[in-house]
Amino acid sequence: xxxxxxxxxxxxxxxxxxxxxxxxxxxxxxxxxxxxxxxxxxxxxxxxxxxxxxxxxxxxxxxxxxxxxxxxxxxxxxxxxxxxxxxxxxxxxxxxxxxxxxxxxxxxxxxxxxxxxxxxxxxxxxxxxxxxxxxxxxxxxxxxxxxxxxxxxxxxxxxxxxxxxxxxxxxxxxxxxxxxxxxxxxxxxxxxxxxxxxxxxxxxxxxxxxxxxxxxxxxxxxxxxxxxxxxxxxxxxxxxxxxxxxxxxxxxxxxxxxxxxxxxxxxxxxxxxxxxxxxxxxxxxxxxxxxxxxxxxxxxxxxxxxxxxxxxxxxxxxxxxxxxxxxxxxxxxxxxxxxxxxxxxxxxxxxxxxxxxxxxxxxxxxxxxxxxxxxxxxxxxxxxxxxxxxxxxxxxxxxxxxxxxxxxxxxxxxxxxxxxxxxxxxxxxxxxxxxxxxxxxxxxxxxxxxxxxxxxxxxxxxxxxxxxxxxxxxxxxxxxxxxxxxxxxxxxxxxxxxxxxxxxxxxxxxxxxxxxxxxxxxxxxxxxxxxxxxxxxxxxxxxxxxxxxxxxxxxxxxxxxxxxxxxxxxxxxxxxxxxxxxxxxxxxxxxxxxxxxxxxxxxxxxxxxxxxxxxxxxxxxxxxxxxxxxxxxxxxxxx
Numbered sequence: 001x002x003x004x005x006x007x008x009x010x011x012x013x014x015x016x017x018x019x020x021x022x023x024x025x026x027x028x029x030x031x032x033x034x035x036x037x038x039x040x041x042x043x044x045x046x047x048x049x050x051x052x053x054x055x056x057x058x059x060x061x062x063x064x065x066x067x068x069x070x071x072x073x074x075x076x077x078x079x080x081x082x083x084x085x086x087x088x089x090x091x092x093x094x095x096x097x098x099x100x101x102x103x104x105x106x107x108x109x110x111x112x113x114x115x116x117x118x119x120x121x122x123x124x125x126x127x128x129x130x131x132x133x134x135x136x137x138x139x140x141x142x143x144x145x146x147x148x149x150x151x152x153x154x155x156x157x158x159x160x161x162x163x164x165x166x167x168x169x170x171x172x173x174x175x176x177x178x179x180x181x182x183x184x185x186x187x188x189x190x191x192x193x194x195x196x197x198x199x200x201x202x203x204x205x206x207x208x209x210x211x212x213x214x215x216x217x218x219x220x221x222x223x224x225x226x227x228x229x230x231x232x233x234x235x236x237x238x239x240x241x242x243x244x245x246x247x248x249x250x251x252x253x254x255x256x257x258x259x260x261x262x263x264x265x266x267x268x269x270x271x272x273x274x275x276x277x278x279x280x281x282x283x284x285x286x287x288x289x290x291x292x293x294x295x296x297x298x299x300x301x302x303x304x305x306x307x308x309x310x311x312x313x314x315x316x317x318x319x320x321x322x323x324x325x326x327x328x329x330x331x332x333x334x335x336x337x338x339x340x341x342x343x344x345x346x347x348x349x350x351x352x353x354x355x356x357x358x359x360x361x362x363x364x365x366x367x368x369x370x371x372x373x374x375x376x377x378x379x380x381x382x383x384x385x386x387x388x389x390x391x392x393x394x395x396x397x398x399x400x401x402x403x404x405x406x407x408x409x410x411x412x413x414x415x416x417x418x419x420x421x422x423x424x425x426x427x428x429x430x431x432x433x434x435x436x437x438x439x440x441x442x443x444x445x446x447x448x449x450x451x452x453x454x455x456x457x458x459x460x461x462x463x464x465x466x467x468x469x470x471x472x473x474x475x476x477x478x479x480x481x482x483x484x485x486x487x488x489x490x491x492x493x494x495x496x497x498x499x500x501x502x503x504x505x506x507x508x509x510x511x512x513x514x515x516x517x518x519x520x521x522x523x524x525x526x527x528x529x530x531x532x533x534x535x536x537x538x539x540x541x542x543x544x545x546x547x548x549x550x551x552x553x554x555x556x557x558x559x560x561x562x563x564x565x566x567x568x569x570x571x572x573x574x575x576x577x578x579x580x581x582x583x584x585x586x587x588x589x590x591x592x593x594x595x596x597x598x599x600x601x602x603x604x605x606x607x608x609x610x611x612x613x614x615x616x617x618x619x620x621x622x623x624x625x626x627x628x629x630x631x632x633x634x635x636x637x638x639x
Contacts, residue, residue: 008060009037010106010170011083012091015075016052017045019093022217027055029096034422035103038089043079045069051093071187076166080173080181088176090192092167094217096125100418104211105170107515108158111334116175116204117196118212119164122146123153125215129523132216135161135208136193137312137324140251141258142239144193148323152639154532154592155210155518157540159325162310163196163206168214171195175204183241183292185285189227190234197242200310203301208325210518225274232259232278240289241296244304247311332457332541335512338426340450345442345508346371346425348416350409351387351433353379358433362390365431366397368442371423373399373416377406408525413504417519421511428509435505437463438551445508448495448547459513459542460534462502463550464490472554476546477501477600485599490548499544500600501534506552513542527578528585535593535600576624579615580632583608587636 012030016023023042030040044052044065052063064082066075080088087109091097101120108118122132131153133146146165164170166182169192179198182191196206239248239255259279264272282289312324328334347365349372351358365372374391376384384402391400401415413430420428429442445461452458465472475487477500488496507530517540520529534544574582586604594601615625 007084007086008039009085010035010039010087010089010102011080011085012038012040012089012102013076013079013083014040014042014091014093015045015072015079016042016047016093017069017075018047018049019051020049021051022094023051024054024056025096026091026093027058027061029098030102031058032099033097033102034099035106038102039083039085041079041082043075045071045075071184072166073182073186073188073191074184077181077184080176083173086173088171088173090166090169090171091214092216094125095122095168095214096216097168098213098215100421101168101212101214104209104213104515108207108209108212109170109172111158111516112205112207114205115207116172116199116202117164117206118170119161119206119208120168120212120214121153121155121208121210122165122168122214122216124150125217128215129153131323132218133165133167134323135206135325136163136165136196137317137322138162138193138197138310139312139315139318140243140247140308141254142235142243142251143255143258143318144190144235144238145318145321147321147325149321151323152523152588154521154523154588155536156208156323156325157327157518157536158207158209158331158516159327161206161208161325162312163193163199164208166192166195167216167218168212170212172204175199175202178202183237185288186234186237187230189230190238194234194238194242197238197307198296200307201242201244201296201300201302207328209516211515228274229278229281232275233282235259236279236282237285237289240286241293244297244300244307246304247308327539327541329541331516335456335510335516337456338510338512343426343446344371344424345369345427345429345446346373346420346423347429347431348372348413348420349374349431349433350377350412350416351375351379351383352377352406354383354433357436358387360436361431361433362398364437364439364441365429366394368437368440369429371397371399371420371425373401373419375401375403375412375416377403377408377412408522409504410520410524410526410529411522413529414519414522417514421514425511428511428514430504430507430509432505432554434555436553437506438553441506441550441552442508444550445547448549449545452495452497452545457541457543458545459510459517459537459540460499460502460544461508461550462499462544462546463506463552464492464546464548465503465506465552465554467553467555474548476544477603479597479599482596483599485603488546490546492548494546494548496546496548497543499534499546500538500597501531502544502546503554504530504533505554506550513537516540517542524585524588525581527581528589532585532589532592535589535597539593539596573614573619576621576628579611579625579628580635582611583629583632584636585632587633588639591636 119135124130124132131148134148138144347369391398474490476496478488478498
């Protein structure tokens, strides 16, 4: 294989052993990466299933074969020795990367030169709405796990984790080589935790970034004797080698106790003998492990407190396999500002069974944006063919994506956002199919942003919303601190800062901010997507700003008139099926952000009570709506 004389930016290392059909899917996904400056080295550990032989040749693909199965640790070390990139990226053959995965890893590494590793967001390949892991937490008693495994996959802002799971991780080459790469004795399992600990000792940090997404198959839920042996043994080796003295003294007794308890409980799985043998194997190699410890600790560059603060200390977090991501207080300063002038704006419009208002939306968006991406969620009849024809006549200014099924608002928005980011947009404008921007709305939003002090904090700009019935009130909820909440009047001439949330339709979002806080929460489907996104934006240090001079005609729910005590009451209402999603998702948001925004939480709980009363007293179809609310609450508390 002939490679370019110019070294690539990144070297992707894949250690293959009996990888089956997973390997070709893994490599094929690299064909679709938006970042193209890479090479791939497949290290074959004497596979006999023909998976490596079946790989189609690629100009960037190199295959190396071993005479014996050297294991994951040595296989990656050997591949790294052949690699030419300044970034080394380990990728399991059963992990399939999304198209923007590599670009997101590289961008995060450039934003955080102090990070020795960058972790990916790992989704469960069979159930992608669930997490396979979000960074590796590590405890003082030696246990590590894939953070949040099995939980609903809701994006989290870029943050610090203890270490990166090597199933899909970027390592800075100089950091990897300085600490000696993976420990060869581990063969597999905990080798990435051991490396993460040594990188920490050397002064490096680990970052997880929301845009680097892979779908990971992983191993079966019931561990084999092979897994039990290596996990039990290597967990003890990792502690003894890496934990500074005071932490080792504190953590080793409970670690040995847990290992013994696990061995005794292994009686019920037939693994008691294997666990005790693994503990014995760890002790037999004590002299070698202690000698390695002396070298590792002699090169420690950080304090014991620094290591202790990076650990996860809660036993409950370990039992729950919780996520442990630490916020980056300086994240705002690491995100590039859009240019002061000539901003490229891409609009994302989502439609489902649209009426003629959609044409007005598209006309207004095309007049104000460089690109419009229209994502249709399985509209029936001739709607999709009509929309496709309009896109074909637009000279590339309107991109049409036709979904064969209704994927929900969040997933459709994310499809459009991915196109917008790939085309180099500076800002992304979100629009519903019934929301018509006033003339000059986009330019007014941008002009207000340019005039703001400390505009680097601004993540989202929102217009003033109006509707034909006058039920939408022109204000923006604002909050400073944990308890504050106020209504900021959003009339003409007003600019309101510190917004809590803005309705998605009309929101103008900085593209680079999306890269560090993540896109919309697919698992929400519809409703409270914008609330969750804005609270996540705020948690990362960014700001929601309302601009009263920018207008958007919007419809919030269905208009309904009712009688109460002989008086006419105008309401915006929702059907029973929408009520389920509203209340399920609001509970999810309460659980995640409520404690950090107590003023908003009190407001939203009050709004919930009002909605229940409204559904049960003022609206039609009362029983179905109240039942949907109850089912939504139950589902929200479950996950």
